Amino acid sequence: MPRAFSGIQPTGDIHIGNYFGAIQNYVKLGQQLGKQAIYCVVDLHALTNPAAYDRDLLASRTFEATLVNMAAGLDPEQVILFAQSDVREHNELAWIFTTQTPVGELERMTQYKDKTSKLESVPSGLLMYPVLMAADILLYKADTVPVGEDQEQHLELTREIARRFNYHFGDTFPEPQAVHAEDALRVPGIDGQGKMSKSKGNTLGVLEDFASIWSKLKVAPTDPARIRRTDPGDPHHCLIYHYHKLFSDPGVTAVVEVECARAGIGCVDCKKFLMTGVERSLTPIQDRARVLRADADVVHGALERGAREAQAIAAPVMQEVREKIGLVRAR
Ligand code: TYM
Numbered sequence: 001m002p003r004a005f006s007g008i009q010p011t012g013d014i015h016i017g018n019y020f021g022a023i024q025n026y027v028k029l030g031q032q033l034g035k036q037a038i039y040c041v042v043d044l045h046a047l048t049n050p051a052a053y054d055r056d057l058l059a060s061r062t063f064e065a066t067l068v069n070m071a072a073g074l075d076p077e078q079v080i081l082f083a084q085s086d087v088r089e090h091n092e093l094a095w096i097f098t099t100q101t102p103v104g105e106l107e108r109m110t111q112y113k114d115k116t117s118k119l120e121s122v123p124s125g126l127l128m129y130p131v132l133m134a135a136d137i138l139l140y141k142a143d144t145v146p147v148g149e150d151q152e153q154h155l156e157l158t159r160e161i162a163r164r165f166n167y168h169f170g171d172t173f174p175e176p177q178a179v180h181a182e183d184a185l186r187v188p189g190i191d192g193q194g195k196m197s198k199s200k201g202n203t204l205g206v207l208e209d210f211a212s213i214w215s216k217l218k219v220a221p222t223d224p225a226r227i228r229r230t231d232p233g234d235p236h237h238c239l240i241y242h243y244h245k246l247f248s249d250p251g252v253t254a255v256v257e258v259e260c261a262r263a264g265i266g267c268v269d270c271k272k273f274l275m276t277g278v279e280r281s282l283t284p285i286q287d288r289a290r291v292l293r294a295d296a297d298v299v300h301g302a303l304e305r306g307a308r309e310a311q312a313i314a315a316p317v318m319q320e321v322r323e324k325i326g327l328v329r330a331r
Contacts, residue, residue, distance in 0.1 A: 004029045004179075005142035007042040007084065007133070010061035011052035014068040015203035017196035020184035020246050021148035023072045029146055029179070030079040037079040038140050038310060041065045041303075044084050044091070045132060048125040049115075051199065067299050068206055071289035080313075082306030084136065089314040094128070094135035096321060097161050100168070101131055105160065109153055134158040138165075139314045143174040149185040150195060152178055169324040183245060192221040192239045206282060207289055214275055222267045223260075233260040233267075240270055247277035 006026055008018060030037040043062045047053055062083050074081055084090050106112065106127045116122045133154050137145055138161070145155060155178045162173035186195050189202030196203050204213055222240055226233040235241035235257045244253045252273055259265035292299055322328050 001036050002033065002144045003036045003038070003140060003142045004033055004144040004146060005038045005040070005137045005140050005176075006146045007040040007045070007136055008065055008069070009046050009049075009198075010041050010043055010058065010065040011046050011049055012061070012198040013203065013205040013207065014065060015196055015198065015205050016246070017148065017184075017187035017189075017203070019072060019206050020187055021181055022146055023069060023074070024184075025146035025179060025181050026069065026079075027073040029144065030074060034078055035080055035309065038142065038313070039069065039074060039079060039081050040084050040136060040310070041069075041082075042084045042133075042136065045129060048123060048129050049199075050119065050123065062303075063296070063299055066303055067289055067292050068285075070292055070299065070302065071285045072206065073285075076302035076306055080306050080309045081302055082310045083303050086303070086307035087139075087310050087314050089139055089311070089318040090132065090135055092318060093139050093321060094132040096325060097131045097135055097138075097165070098128055100164055101157075101161060103127070105157060106130060109157065111150070111153070130154045130157050131161070134161045137176050138162055138173045139317055140310075141174055141317060143176050144179055145176050146179045146181075148187075149180055169321075172320065172324060187246070188239055188242055190216050190220050190239075204278075207286055210275070210279055210282075213278060217271050217275060217278075218268075220271070222270075226260075226267070229266045230263050232263045235260045240267065240274055244270075244274055244277065247274060247281050249277070252277065 006022060008014070008022065014023075026037070026039050041062050043058060046058060046061070066081065066083070069081065070076065109130055112127060112129070115126055134157060137158055145151075147155070155176065159175040162175050166172055188194065189196040189200055190204055191202040193200070193202065204216060217240075220239055223233040223235070223238040225231070225237070238260065241256060241260065244256050248256070256265065256270055256273060260270060
């Protein structure tokens with residue numbers, strides 16, 4: 001049976017890019033794989049982000065990220081859901097991988113280049129970020145990794161790290177493959193300026209209240225070639241149409257596509273239709289989140305159990321690695 005692993009950073013509010021690009025696939029794979037689906041709130045990764053790190057907020061953000069995943073449909077009874085820092089083996093394996101990974105390979109990562117271009121002083125943890133990510137995945141010998149397209153390069157590096165380890169120390173790790181949500185490879189931000197991302201502040205939050213979502217949608221860019229209401233639009237160049245494909249019934253999306261192209265619908269009405277889909281999709285998640293928040297022990301309990309379950313898989317793999325690399329003394 002395949003084994004899936006994925007991680008999400010507790011660096012701020014979980015947004016619809018996370019939801020459509022990754023969390024929906026976590027849920028789908030969880031239903032197929034049960035306890036072979038392992039999901040982790042990667043709080044150690046969150047430490048590498050100087051702009052988002054806040055000592056006083058980190059633990060509550062980890063709680064919050066767990067809560068949103070559960071509200072979005074992840075059942076911790078069915079899958080394994082835990083916080084990265086609760087399973088110490090992640091750090092240990094990451095250290096071993098850093099000793100095998102050339103700095104040049106890490107400096108080539110585009111996310112590293114993007115993140116560091118704005119920093120005066122670069123924490124070395126940012127360079128090591130993808131090594132810790134490889135350790136997350138390989139510690140469970142996972143072969144399937146549900147993620148957005150932005151993680152593809154890190155997955156390539158993970159395969160390279162697995163290959164190198166297997167070559168030097170004998171067959172140990174699989175070469176994991178990414179699984180993408182084909183309709184949400186890279187959900188665009190509400191500013192229409194590339195990918196939706198916590199760090200760019202162009203997000204729609206999964207738990208954001210609808211008045212706030214509407215205030216952002218109202219001013220969001222549409223097809224730039226459609227200047228007047230009477231101009232025909234090209235839905236395929238319109239952010240709002242992109243969101244319709246995620247949120248609205250296929251019937252509504254098809255009508256909007258045709259009507260936009262023949263100037264039969266204005267952008268404001270098109271956005272109002274979208275808002276109906278947004279409310280329909282997010283209301284059940286927001287309702288479940290409210291219930292979970294009122295009973296925080298359910299979330300804390302899920303993380304505690306998840307850590308025990310994850311550790312039971314991680315510990316023997318780590319022991320195998322220790323033996324293979326020569327750390328275990330013979331008596
Ligand atoms: P993070 O926290 O940035 O994002 C969590 C997941 O959401 C996906 N995602 C998107 N998908 C489509 N469109 C978007 N606009 C969008 N924004 C985010 C991400 O691709 C990701 O799947 N490095 C990872 C965390 C991580 C991890 C791992 C993932 C650490 N260890 C091991 C997989 C396996 C990250 O920063 O995710």
